[in-house]
Amino acid sequence: MVKLEFMYTNWIKNISALILLIFVNICVAQKQIILKSPDKNLVFKFELKPNSPIYELKYKNQTLLNNSELSLEFDEGNFGENVKTLKPIYSQVDTTYNLIVGKAKTIRNYYNEVFIPIVEKQGLKRKINLIVRLFNDGLGFRYEFPLQENWKSYVMLDEKSSFNIAENPKVHTLFWNNYNNDHEGLYNILSYKKIVADTLMDMPTLFEYPNKTYMAITEANLRNYAGMYLKKQGTGLISQLSPKQGQSKIKVEAKLPHQSPWRVILVSDRIGGLIESNIITNLNEPSKIKDTSWIKPGKTSFHWWNGDVIPDTTFAPGINFKTNKYYIDFCARNNIPYHAVIGYGGIAWYKSDAAGYSVVGPNTDVTKPVASLDMQEVCDYAKEKGVDINVWVHWQALYPQLEEAFTQFEKWGIKGMMVDFINRDDQDMVNIMEEILQSAAKHKLYIQFHGSFKPTGLHRTYPNELTREGTYNYEQNKWRSTPISPEHDLNIVFTRMLAGSTDYHLGGFRAIQAENFKTQYTRPLMGGTRTHMMAMYVVLESYLSMVADYPAAYEGESGFEFIKNIPTVWDETVVPEAKLQEYVVLARRKNEKWYVGAINNSHEKSISFSFDFLENHREYKALIYQDSKESDANPNQLSKSNKIFKKGDDFMFDMVKGGGMVMEISPVN
Secondary structure (H helix, E strand, O other), X not given: OHHHHHHHXXXXXXXXXXXXXXXXXXXXXXXXXXXXXXXXXXXXXXXXXXXXXXXXXXXXOEEEEEEEEEEEEEOOEEEOOOEEEOOOEEEEEEEEEEOOOOOOOEEEEEEEEEEEEEEEOOXXXXXXXXXXXXXXXXXXXXXXXXXXXXXXXXXXXXXXXXXXXXXXXXXXXXXXXXXXXXXXXXXEEEEHHHXXXXXXXXXXXXXXXXXXXXXXXXXXXXXXXXXXXXXXXXXXXXXXXXXXXXXXXXXXXXXXXXXXXXXXXXXXXXXXXXXXXXXXXXXXXXXXXXXXXXXXXXXXXXXXXXXXXXXXXXXXXXXXXXXXXXXXXXXXXXXXXXXXEOEEOXXXXXXXXXXXXOOOOOOOEEEEEOOOOOHHHHHHHHHHOOXXXXXXXXXXXXXXXXXXHHHHHHHHOEEEEEEEOOOOOOHHHHHHHHHHHXXXXXXXXXXXXXXXXXXXXXXXXXXXXXXXXXXXXXXXXXXXXXXXXXXXXXXXXXXXXXXXXXXXXXXXXXXXXXXXXXXXXXXXXXXXXXXXXXXXXXXXXXXXXXXXXXXXXXXXXXOHHHHHHOOOOOOEEEEEEEEOOOEEEEEEEEOOEEEEEEEEOXXXXXXXXXXXXXXXXXXXXXXXXXEOOOOOOOOOOEEEEXXXXXXXXXXXXXXXXXXXXXXXXXXXX
């Protein structure tokens, strides 16, 4: 009897323990917030730990980010410890919108969202909302700081969003030793575990997992906030914000209500899927410009790159009407909508008491051209020829007299400008750039930022932003001892271009074998083949592509007709074939025409792709420019042919080292 009582007592204890364990597991599970993408391939999990909230991200059951902490450091204490979550709110959005300028026209905005209110249990009892959106091709999350009785403003010392990278992917990134930089560098490719701790990493940064899953980290909708970098600490990455100038402690100052940019994680099992993604613009606001009819993307001259070349004997070069007339006439003959007035020989077109383009003197005045230039005469002549004028300007020369300058530019008839030497992405500079866009829109002016950080999708909100540089590109061939390599072009496509428009000094028509390259500041030489250079107009996303060589370099040359015809904004973009570090094939559609561009690395190869992107039941005529048998020895040589294709057909072609291929495809019926 005693034995039976003992067994019964143990049975009761075991049952009680089991019930307690189930209860605990249910409680733990209730604290975990789970969100899935519409196609259920991406899964986001969020829960509270004693020190901070954490999240993880899985793609097709593979862990990409594991136990990644989220916390914020303010001058009045950290946010993340001793917090609780209120009831999460789930929603789904499936809408479309149109872009004025972009790699596609009609964009689907399809995602699942969870809104997670997080509240401190003690102290100020501050409330911050974490908003998470899962698309089929990635994740976006941001912090929202709502207006509240006991918290009116904040000073942020650090945003500690972490990305605890699972496994040991190959990483493609730019390293920096400070925050004030032009974001122009050669990419580093190494395994994740070999990244040195506490080194700044630019964004986008690409991660290639062993099973060929691809992930990139960047940001969207950067406004009134500091630009973000990544830094390895321990086994994970943590966000690093660009500090305000002149100190290192304060990153962001804001009044409530306020919000951070979106932290974006692009994910696909196709590297081309990252290029096709529209998450960046999906996470930005609709256009703030009501009348956009004046915004006209197109191509532009840019004679600084070629060394300000003009004919040898007809007139004296300089900052004068005849030099600009020479390029305006060229643009008028060749369907190039814009001519850039820059200056000459390192001297700006406007009044300045500083030597060189990169510096600004105390008496600089961008409303007054130098004595040798009548800007009204230049603009009037260009208008007669059907060409519009844009100008180059240093941001420090422009910003102190922003409204005065834009009023004068509009009066002259200038349509836009390159704003150069940004070289910062602290909160103040981010705000200055948005102010420039806002003011420019009032005067119907477009903006082209150079020496700038990555785009974050602001061209949806301000479609008068036509392009950004922030790339180590062909301008370097003016002073490098070796040319920009085809591998670097591919690195740009698979990293920097994931963020958006990517301005290069395009159009060099003097291709030469790498071993024969020599430095030429005037008439710089190019690595890669002629067709590689032509393909860059398709491969890169930019709504104001440069045609940067001089007129005699183009006219009468094979392939120039393709550059004359190609648009700069698109209705659709697809990537039929791509291999990281090897090659890429991009196809972009404008109305019923398709343009296909392919670029190769430094090893010759044959590749093929399918015309699955064409419409059913139609035939298309393709004008094809590709490397010829002589292109290896003479990179300016190319072959032209015509073929008929229909949806589903395959096309195989050869590329020499540094080679390329382009097509202009039109429907036959």
